[in-house]
Structure formats: C-alpha cells, structure tokens
Amino acid sequence: ACGKAGDDKKDSAASGDTKSIGLLLPENASSTRYESFDKPFIEAKVKALCGDCNVKYSNAEGSASKQKQQFDTLIAQGVKVIILDAFDATSTASWVKEAAAKGVKVVAYDRLATGPVSAYVSFDNEKVGELQGEALVTALGAKAADANVVMINGDEADPNAAYFKSGAKKALEGKVKKVVYEASGEWKPTVAGQKIGTAITSLGKDGFQAVYSANDGMAAAIITQLKAAGINVPVGGQDAGVDAIQRIVAGDQAYTIYKAYKPLADSAAELAVNLLQNKDIKSVASATVDSPTDKGIPAKLLSPKVVTKANIQDTVIADGLYKAADICTADYAAACTAAGLK
Amino acid sequence: MTGAPVLALRGVSKRFGAVQALTDVHLEVHAGEVVALVGDNGAGKSTLVKTIAGVHPIDEGSIEWEGREVRINRPQDAQGLGVATVYQDLALCDNLDVVGNLFLGRELKKYGALDEVAMEKRAKELLDTLSIRIPSVRIPIAALSGGQRQVVAIARALVGDPKIVILDEPTAALGVEQTAQVLDLVERLRERGLGVILISHNMADVKAVADTVAVLRLGRNNGSFPVAGTTHEEIISAITGATENAVTRRQARIAEEAK
Amino acid sequence: MTGAPVLALRGVSKRFGAVQALTDVHLEVHAGEVVALVGDNGAGKSTLVKTIAGVHPIDEGSIEWEGREVRINRPQDAQGLGVATVYQDLALCDNLDVVGNLFLGRELKKYGALDEVAMEKRAKELLDTLSIRIPSVRIPIAALSGGQRQVVAIARALVGDPKIVILDEPTAALGVEQTAQVLDLVERLRERGLGVILISHNMADVKAVADTVAVLRLGRNNGSFPVAGTTHEEIISAITGATENAVTRRQARIAEEAK
Amino acid sequence: MSTNQTTEAPAPAIDPRLMVREEGFAGYLGEFKRKMKTGELGSVPVVLGLILIAAIFQGLTGDFLNADNLTNITLWIAGPGLIAVGIVFVLLLGEIDLSLGSIAGVSAAIAGVLSARSGVNEWLSILIALAAGVAMGALHGFFFAKIGVPAFVVTLAGLLAWSGLQQFVLGDKGTANVLNDGVIADLDHYFVGDGDIAVTWIFALAGVGLFLAGQLLDRRRRTAAGLPARPVSEIALRTGVIGLIAVAAASTLNQSQGLPLPLVIFLGIVVITDFVLRRTSYGRQIFAVGGGIEAARRAGINVAWVRISVFMISAGMAALGGLFIMSQQGSADKALGSGNVLMNSIAAAVIGGTSLFGGRGKTWSALLGILVIQSIITGLDLVHVNQSIQYMITGAVLLAAVVLDSVSRRTQKSSGRG
Amino acid sequence: MSTNQTTEAPAPAIDPRLMVREEGFAGYLGEFKRKMKTGELGSVPVVLGLILIAAIFQGLTGDFLNADNLTNITLWIAGPGLIAVGIVFVLLLGEIDLSLGSIAGVSAAIAGVLSARSGVNEWLSILIALAAGVAMGALHGFFFAKIGVPAFVVTLAGLLAWSGLQQFVLGDKGTANVLNDGVIADLDHYFVGDGDIAVTWIFALAGVGLFLAGQLLDRRRRTAAGLPARPVSEIALRTGVIGLIAVAAASTLNQSQGLPLPLVIFLGIVVITDFVLRRTSYGRQIFAVGGGIEAARRAGINVAWVRISVFMISAGMAALGGLFIMSQQGSADKALGSGNVLMNSIAAAVIGGTSLFGGRGKTWSALLGILVIQSIITGLDLVHVNQSIQYMITGAVLLAAVVLDSVSRRTQKSSGRG
C-alpha cells in the first residue's frame, strides 16, 4: 500500500471551528414549537454567552436519514459541539460514537439521544402525558368518575407519541370510567377532525364526556367538529400554541401543556457554550440519567406545566412567550377582557 | 396562369438536426390553379407543406401571400391567411369523435355553448358528398378504418373558407370510389377559384386533375411542367433522377417475359 | 391451386362494440399464391388481417393452418405459425431507430449481447433492395417521411422466415420506383413458395401481381375471382356493390366533356 | 375457386353494420347487457364498488348508513373533492400537478393570517387567497407551456416552494384560527336555509326537473334535425334513477341537519365544470390537447394558453379546496395540504374514471372517486383498528375498488387502428 | 411557367442531405456547435447545472468542495440513487411507481427486525428483505399487467399498504438499530481496501482503461463492417474528459477516507443496468413497450412479462436502496422511506433526462439527477438558513436546474411526422 486516505489532509478550517454550535431539530410540521421557540431562544442565549459565536441550525423534517446527513454536514464544516434533538432517539448511538471519535461533543436536547452524549436537557415526555391526563380529570371535575373518554393520539411513526399515550393512560386509569374510543390522529388536524366525527357517529352525541388530544393542532380540528355537532366537553392538547391559548381564553379548549421552552433552551445554550470553551458543565446539569446505551449522563430535567384559563397570565405571558396583544386579536378581545388578560 | 400568385415560396430551406430536408425551394400557386407536387419518398414534399402550414417555420427564404411577404410561424398564422391543409399523417385527435374532429377549432355555437345538433347534421352532409360510410359520426376517430380517417381529414379542410387547399397524398388510403370523389372535389375547388396543392405518387391522378407539376428531388426543385404536353415518362425521370430506373426495368422485364 | 391451403378462414366474425365489422367471412391462401384482398373503405380488410395476425382474436368461426384448426389469440401465436404482417398503420416504435425497429423481437446477438454492428449492416442491405434512401439508419422512426416509414415496415416482415406474408396497403405511401420494387418483391415471395395476402385499392397493381382477388363488402364476402379473365370493371362493381358508381360517373362525365 | 358475386342496391343512408338498438325498453335492456359484456359500463362499476363498500362497513359497524355519518361524509369530501376537480383538468391534458396540496395550504394560510391576525375583511381575505392560488398556477403554466419544463418538475418545485411560503406566511406563531362564526367557518358548518327540510327537497326536485327538461329538449332538437335521439323510455329510466338517488339523498340529509353548504358548492362546481368541458369550445380544446398535442396545434388551437389556463384552474380549485379544509379543521396550520391530501385527490380522479394519459375523463369522476375514498377512510375509522392495520386495509380496499372497474374495461381495450 | 429539369446519375449510397461532419477535431467542434444550437446536448446542461450549484455553494460557505463534504455526498446518494435507478425502469415504460419509498421502508424494517431483534444471520436477513421487496413488485406488476389496474393506483395502494406493513413489522418498539460493525453497517461505512489510496487509483484507472478499450474495439468492428465509426480524435477527447473526472474524483476521495463502498456498488449497478437497457434484447423490449405498447405487442413481445419484470426490478432496487438508507441513518424506523424520498428519486430521474412519458432515458440519469438533488440539499444544509426559506430556495433551484435543460431542448421539439 502506498498510503492511507486523508493522510495528507491539511489543517483546514474544516478541522476545527471554535465559534460555531450546531443545532439540529427534528421536524417543523406537526408542532410550531421548534422554529417559534426552541431555535430563537437558543440563538439568543448563545449570543448572550459568547458574542462572536454563531448557531448553525438545520431541521430534519421528520426523517432520521436527513438528520444524520445534517449531523455529518456539521462535522464536515468543522463544528465541535452539536445540540441534537433527535428525530428518532434510538438510532443515534452510532452517530454520536463516530462524532466522539472525531472530538465532537453532543448535547441531547428534549429527547434523550442514545450514544455517548455529553449532556442532556429535557422535559420528561412520559410526564407530559401524565399531566395531560391529570388536567383532563381536573377539567371534568365531579363528573370524572362517570366519564367516558375519547383519545386521539399522535402518529404511530413518532416515538414520542407512545410516551404521551402511556403517560396519559396512567393518569386516567381509575379516575375516569373508560377510554371508549382510541385512534391515531397522525399529528394531522384534518385526520383528527374526521376521527372525532366518526367517534360521534359510533358512540352517539352523549357517548363520551371528554376528549384527549395529543397536541394542540389536532385539538383545533376536534373542537371544530364537536362544536358543529353541538357537543360541549373538555378537550386538551399540548404545545401552548398561540391558537390554543386563544381557544382556552374563549373557553373552547380546556388546557394545553406548556413546556417552558425558554429555560430549556437557555440551559442547552449554556451547556453547549461551556463545552465549546472547555468549561465545567456540572453546574448546569447537576442530575444524571441513564440511556439504553450509556450511564450517568449529566442532565438537567425541567417540568412541563399545565396551562388553563386561570394561569395564562402567570405562565406564557409572564415568561414572555406571548404578549397579551398576540392572543387578544379582534376575534378574542371580549373573551380576553373577561379572562382579565393584559 | 395570369396575375400574381396567391402563394409563392422563394428560396425556402429547412433543416432537421443533421438532415437538410429542403434547400432553396421555389413554388408558386395561383388562384384557380391545381399544382401537383411530386417527388420520391423522402424528397421533402411533406416538409414543404408543413412549412406553408406553419407546422415548421422555415430556416431561410421567404413566403409571399398575394404579393406581400408574410411570416408563418404557427398553424394559426397559416389558417388566418386562408390555408387549409390535409396532412399525410392526418393529424386527427384520436380521443375525439368524428364530429369533434371535423369542427375542431371552428365549432358551431348557440348561446355560447356548442351546438352539437347543428354540427352533427353538417358532418353527415359533408361525409355524404365524399361518399364514405362511417358506422356513426359519434364514434371516436381511433375506431375508424384507414380510409375513413382520411376522408374525415379531407372533410375537415372544407369546414372553413380557405383560399388555398393543400392535400398531402389525400387518396393514399382511399378506395376507387372515394378516390374519384376526391378528384371531383379538387376540380370543384379549382372551379370555385381556389388554389390547390396536391401531393400524390399516382401519376394518373396527377395528370387527371393538375394544371402544373412541380418536382422535388432530394430536397431541391427538379423542374416544373405544365401537365398538358408532358408525358408520364418525363415526370417520372425527373422524380427518380434517371431515365433508367426500377419502373422502366420492371416494365422491360415484364415485356420480355410476355414474349 | 392444388393441395390444402396454408391458411383458411372459415365463417369468421368480429364485432367492435356496436359495430359488426366482419360477418361469416371465408378466405383461403395456398403456398405460392398471391391473394389480393380488396374492398371499399371500411369493408373490413384490415380487421380481417388483424384477426389472422392475432391482434384481435376472432369472435366466431375458425382458422385453419395447413389443414389443422388453430387458435390465434396473440401476435406471438401468428408469428409462431409463420405469419409476417405489414400493418396499414405500420405499428412501428417511434422512439426506436430504424435498426431497432427492423429487428424488434428478433435481435441479432453475439455473446448474449446485441450485435449492433451486424444488425446495422443487414439493415442497410435490406433497405437497399427496396431502393429507399434514408438519411441514416440510426435516425428515430419519428423523423422519417411517410414512404420511408412504410418501407421500413415492409422490410421488417422480411427479417425472419415466414410462410405467409400479409401486406395491408403496402404501397399507399410509396413513390413510383418504390412501388415497383414492392411489386417485384411480392413476385419474389411467390416464387419462393410463400403465400401472400395483398390489400390494395390500386387495381392495376392487383392485376399485375395477384393470382386471386377476394372481395369484401360491408364485412362480408362479396365474391372471389381468378385474376386472369376478370376485368377491372367486374372487380370494381363487386367492391362498390353497383355497376353505376362514382368511378363510372366520373369517367362518363370526362368522356362527355372531351367531346 | 368459385366466382360468385352479389350486386346490391346503392348504399343505404345508415351503415348496416351498426347494430341498431331495438325500440323501447326491451332495447334498452339488450343494450345494457351488451355493454356489460363488452365493458362499456362507464361509471357503473365504481357505483357498484361504492355500494359494496357501504354495505360492508354497514354490516361491520351498523353505523355507516346512519344519517349523521353520511352527512359528515358529504362535508368532508368538499375540500379534497374540489382539489380532485382541478386534478381532472390537469389529467385531461395528460399532465400532473404535484403542487396542489401546497397551494391549498398557502391559500388557507393567507386567508387565515389576513382575517384572523391582520383583521382584514374576511371576504377580501378569501379573494386574495384565491387570487394568490390562481397566480401560482399561472406561474406553473408559464414554465410548463412557454419554457418547456416538464409539468412534473415545475409542480414539484411548486410543491416545495409553496409549502415554504405557507410556513413563511404563518410565521413564528404557526397556526391561525378560523374566525368564530365567520364566512370561512360557514363553508363547512352552514346548512342551507338553516336546516329547513323544504330547502333540501326544493334543491333535489329542481335538479331532477332540470335534468329531465334538458333531456327532452335535446331529444326534440335532434328529432327535428333528423338525427337519432334517445328514446323516451330511456329518458324516463334515467330520470327515474337520478330521481331515486336525489330523493334518498334529500331524505337522509334531512334526517340529520339538512342541506350542507359544502355539498351545494361542490356539486355546483362539478356541474359547471362539466358543462365547460363538454359544451364549450374551451372544453373541447382541453380534450384535443390531451388527446394529441400535435393534432391540436395543427388545428390552430393556442396550446400554450390552454395549458396555462388549465394550471390556473387547477390551482384555483386547490386554493378553494384549501379553504374548505381549513374550515373543517378550524385552523390554518403548517401541515394543511401536506401528507395524503394530494394523493387522495389524484386517486379520486383516477378511480372515478379519468385517465392519467390525457383526453379522457370528466369532473363527475372527482365526485365519485372522492366518495369512494372518503367512504373507505370513514368506514375504517368507524371500525377503529390500529393505524398500521388501517393503512394496509386502505391499500387493499383502494385496489379492490379499482379492480372491479379495470376488469370490466378489459374486453374494451383498444388495440390501435388501421 | 418554366420547364427545366436536371437528370442526375444513379442514387449514391449515402444520402447527400445528411450533413457529414468534417474529419478530425475541427469537425468535432463544428458538430458540437451545431448541437449546441439545435439543443441536442444530452447531459451537458445538467452537468453545467451541477457545476453551477457547486460553485454557488462553495462561494457561499467555502465548505462545499471540501473533500469530507464531497465524500459525504457520494455516501448519501447511494440509497435514493438506487431507488432512482428503479424509477428509470418504470419511467421507461411510461408508468409510475409510487410505492418505492414504502418498499424501501419495509425492506429496512424486515432486515432490521430479523437481524437486530430475532438474531437471524445478517446476510440471510438482507436476502429475505430483498426477496420481500421483489415479491411486492411482482404483485404490483401482476395487478397492473394482468388485471389492467392503472399502475398509479396499484402502487398508490402499495404505498399505503406497505407503509402499514412497515409499522406493523417494527411493532411497538418502533425502531430497530443496525448491528454494530455488521454487514448493513458496512454498506455505508466501509471504504474499499480500508482507505488504501492505491485501491482508489486502481479503480479509477481501470474504469477509464475499459472505456477506452470498448470504444476502440467498437470502432474496429464498425470500420471492418464498412459502417461509419467514431473518429479517433473524438474517442481521445471523450476518454480525456472521463479520465479527468476520474482523476479528480480519486484524488478528492483519497484526501478524505478513500473509496466508499456505497459509491462502488451504486456505480456498478448503474453500469450493469445501463448495459441491460442498451445492449440486451430485454432492454430493447422495455424501450419498445415504452415507445408504443401496440407496436411492441404486434412485434410479438410479451408485454405483460416485460411490465411485471420491470416492477420487480424497481421494487428490488428500492429494497436495496432502503438498506443503504438504513445503514446511513444507523437504524430502521417507521419514517424511513416516507416524506420526500420518493419525490426526490423521481425528480432525480427526470432531471437526469429520463422522460416521464416513456421510451426515453438511461440509468445514468439517476446518477446525475441524484447528484444535483443531493448537492442542493447538502449545500442548503451548509448554508443554514430558515426552514421556510430553504423550501423556497430548493424549489427555485430545482426549477432552475431543469430550465437550463428545457431551454436547450426547445428547438429540438419534435413535431410529428408525415
């Protein structure tokens, strides 16, 4: 043999970029959170911590294969720290290992990526489901024990959907009478709307007393269909989209789950900058978690919150997620005044 | 022929990729004149017709219409001038029925909507004059026999009000009776003062109805003759480019064998 | 003719939707015999050819091959028996070049791969015997003139080793020279002991090469004549179904005018 | 060889080979049987398929034929059905438009953002959304017809670009709610005459009456012109069948909430577009271009304009369809129009009998096809099995629905001419 | 009217209207110029487009032409590129196969579940996965060719059913990981000769040598048979261009990790399928069926078998492509093969120059087209702009890449015959 490939590689920019942080988010169609909150918050915090650092962002659009390409592209660009919200957390073991071999550090974000990640920041997705279930029980109040519930779950192709479902079931078990109808809304509002329409057909208008919707987008369609059929039962979602807050203000939707994106994003940015500058991370990620492949990963775990009409002011508005004006458009002005939002 | 020609081609050339299909071709057609355009297979007759009809714009040369130079870039241009063309490949829409094809682009209407009844009636009349029998004028073109399709294409050219009618081998697929009808038709067109360009490989038909014969050979003019006073043989040797050819050889051999 | 016919149709009928295209048709072809199949436009000639070639299976009746009854449901069946057909609509693949079309389904090979050089050489030879000039045998069929296409279709029928050759209006688009070559070809085929079915509207050609003339009229047999001893007029009146028709009328009128 | 020859009288006016149908009802039946054998049944197999699907799901769940469910189905077909109408136009040209889902999404996004966030008048918002859709279609048409880029690629580029635009328009906030009780909300929720049962009956009977009048008028004109015309018995039979369907539909709808606005609009558009395609020069031109571009061009048709306008129509229909989907789901979001929306609409057009290869089809096929598809989807939802199993069954049923049609068309396969 | 007539000598053997190219290099240049004008440039516009894309992204980011990035691109094109090769076969028939993404997904799911969860030997798992893919293709082919259901509908049903099957096979656990250092892992990660730079050079030079030998041999046979042959100068030029590309590619790859296995396999399959299509009877039959089904049928071709086999090939390629995608992402998940995978592959085939209407194309277009698409995707990933803007840019660049080709083809538009 006359030599190994890459032997004569010059020390180009590609072999070390100390000013860039990679950010990989999983999708952008089924939820508005990623590009509305996660990305801008992280960018802002990185800027604040390190003035001449920049964030190189890509979105995988729901494809593990695309995300792997974006991951490798960042490495080819010389990025040394990557914040990774894995589309499919179970498939990342080999990616992270390869990256580690090249001296690239990975912060697992939101979903716990497998492989030797340097740190993890997240909400507990099972916990999200539990909160959803509990909030639904609360919304039902005294009627809970006799209530039949319809569940419109997320897409079976999304691993998170299974956590939400099992968490919610855990919370509903024993507190409500029965889950009488269960279907996948595929994270698509139109599909969810039609599922609820057929649920009404097969159960009858009085056949159920509450609807669990795995997220807000689907809840919008479900509520539309219920209204058209003249049914008024509690419906809840997750993501705290502005449209969902509006529906909560108007009394159409019972609750949503607010994952406090800002603290989440801030912690991730801090971890990434510290890793980049070879500073300590234990101060930020004081807990530890185990993934299927690795043990004792430094972690920071945040709790999601339930948002109802009662605490809109104290959560999403207080956190600066929305201004009251965003929520109180002409169509909702009256309801806003009634709810006391400002 | 007196007066300016209705149509005149001056030095027309046309190339397809690496093939020079027409080189410096001249042609004149007067009102009330039947010009037969003859030539061997691949001589460029259909290509010439298509340049006049606007299917292929010419590369070089010019086209004059009633003495004025015109540009014919699209079929609409030719139709606007008053050129009606029956193509060798017929160019009918297989999915439309006979009536639909006959009136395509010139539909009869009533209150803005298609007047199917009037069109169907007129279609039957047109086809009757060409003595063709078609099972139904509501049958799609794809279901017709070769000759039936050809007659539909010819009838199409009569639906407007053209000044020049171009017929590219109109009787190729026709039976004896239908051929006779088409020759009659050509004569009627001449009597109405129209110019006619008739392409045919059948010398008997050419001699029967044409006034002038223009010969193309390998994409170039190879003579133009008044029909009266020119023999079969003269025309054929202009077409084949030789007095000794397969036709004469065949005739000689048959004469030989008959002995 | 002596001996059993190579091909015999017995009481064949064929229907398309609401159109009864063939009714109870009989036809026999012997080895070394040229049968001319004539009839008006839409008489059912091409339909009959297609039933023999396996394009449309027959609805009723039977087909006999060398005395045995056979079923012809697909073109492969007919080809397997030894029927080569030149269709009126040519049926060439527009996207393939001349060589590709000539050898389609019967490619020449070398070590399992196509032998393009051998095919190209053979293609040139075949086309030369039919005295057609084509700019290049590597040009796609879509770029050929009407006559050039027709010659390619005829040449196709000669690749292979058929017992019966069917030619549906083979000379319709051909020039005088090429027509003569095709008639020569038909005679050569007869000499080699093949049966030939020739469809034509040209009575002169029919009389020149056919042994027998079979007439179809409106989808039914309307007579079968030995060529020798039958006049033009007799055949034409069998075709048109009347002694008084457009052809005779036209002739009469021209005679009248000539006076 | 024998020499026998028949000399006949001069040609009769009607071709003797054309099998003329017997007069009266018996003839009608005979013709039907023949068509059944040779596979010229038109929409009959699809309708049979639809009946079969309904019967199966009714048997499995007992809920399928319930008036509320059927009303739901009529509500849900409007959006994808309108997109399918647009698809029919494009398919008639022998082309495809992959961008229609995205255009539906952009249109909804524009209408939603303008009306709900910027406070623009709702009618004006709708108008702007539709105009934007038509403009996108014009752009596709331009690149296709004038520059010569294959429609597949142009509209694939559109699919991507417009879905980017959709996200851009919706912006950070992501989703725009439909205004409460506004025009867009009504698209899905309003019942004509506020559910008055008389309105439904008037619509149904007027429709049947108009059909009958049209048929009789046509018959009179044809007879007057000496052309063969439909026998009265056949007209009676056809009117009877249509009348039956109309009465059944009306009484079912009235058992639920009355006559849904989306159904009226969708049916109205199908009727109008059907008229345009079959009874105007423009429609004839579309068929001609789809049947053979070169023949159409030589006939002097402005092929480029026909193509551009068809892409404008398809995009306009998609934009309108997007508004119906938006109304149905109560919001315009980033996912609206993505996923299976486009495929379902194309499948609807094809199942209904429109050819993918141009020149054959009608807008009624959009209605029939989308009914088949929505019935499968809704039926499976009623059965509510696992999502993965549902996918498999949907695939199988879709195939089965078309197999019936394909088998009946088999014998009819054309085999070239000559 | 004048009477002038030329009598010529008997017909010469070569048609005088065919413009014969001048001998030597000058003639080659002249021919090139003429082709440039009349738009017969073949792949040249696409290659130019590719160069343009590379130049733009290199200018924007400075990283595009970096050896690691180019190596990455060669790794990533294998999966969708193989699917695109299958698409080319289907497009040659003038048909479409919508199921290929799902088939890639099922194949990966089967291989993953068998090898990682059930402990089946990895080679056997791969074999079973591929066989399953081919079987699904055979099923599609059967319904299309024998029952007569339009391919669009059959494969749409397949798209749904097989993606249901994929989810079903993966089950509740959802994702199956690729075995560490196994065969499937190697599909993406192995570098031939473990990154020995000599191996890359040997491959590159052997390829160029074989090309040159083939050209010279062909020339000899043609000259011997008295047929026109390519001049030596032209052969030299072509070999030179190909040699240049090969050398550039080899040295770039060696700057990174050497010769990637996926590139070798993908190129190998393109070469083999190209041979099958252009140099075997079977390939000729595919073109014939795609160019005119009736003419093919009358030529005695077994049309049904050609159709079925083509759907088997496309499904087999997709199954193989699925394994490459699986290797690349490190797992088989429920979303593998969904989303844009199919559209990208179809677009690749079309951008590369394969016609959507049948009878025109080659498998090299899959390679060229997927290079264009992956370059756009990777380039935009390097630029890191907003998602919605990325969509719009992708659409625009896709369109631009094809506009170049379409404009150059414009003058060449055929206009019927006769």
Ligand SMILES: Nc1ncnc2c1ncn2[C@@H]1O[C@H](COP(=O)(O)OP(=O)(O)OP(=O)(O)O)[C@@H](O)[C@H]1O
């Ligand atoms: N679209 C085209 N592309 C390339 N070459 C063409 C095209 N159309 C015609 N040609 C060539 O131009 C020449 C003239 O063809 P044309 O059809 O005009 O002949 P023609 O005189 O009508 O012959 P025929 O009597 O056989 O119909 C032929 O050699 C043909 O191959």
Ligand SMILES: Nc1ncnc2c1ncn2[C@@H]1O[C@H](COP(=O)(O)OP(=O)(O)OP(=O)(O)O)[C@@H](O)[C@H]1O
């Ligand atoms: N596929 C088809 N569908 C319906 N009718 C058809 C079909 N093919 C042929 N016909 C009808 O059958 C009759 C016979 O047609 P055919 O093509 O056999 O006539 P032909 O004798 O070859 O006439 P020509 O001399 O004009 O070629 C015609 O009336 C034609 O309309």
Ligand SMILES: O[C@@H]1[C@@H](O)[C@H](O)OC[C@H]1O
């Ligand atoms: O926030 C949710 C996300 O976690 C899930 O994966 O996709 C749907 C979203 O609503």
Ligand SMILES: [Mg+2]
């Ligand atoms: Mg011609």
Ligand SMILES: [Mg+2]
């Ligand atoms: Mg015929």
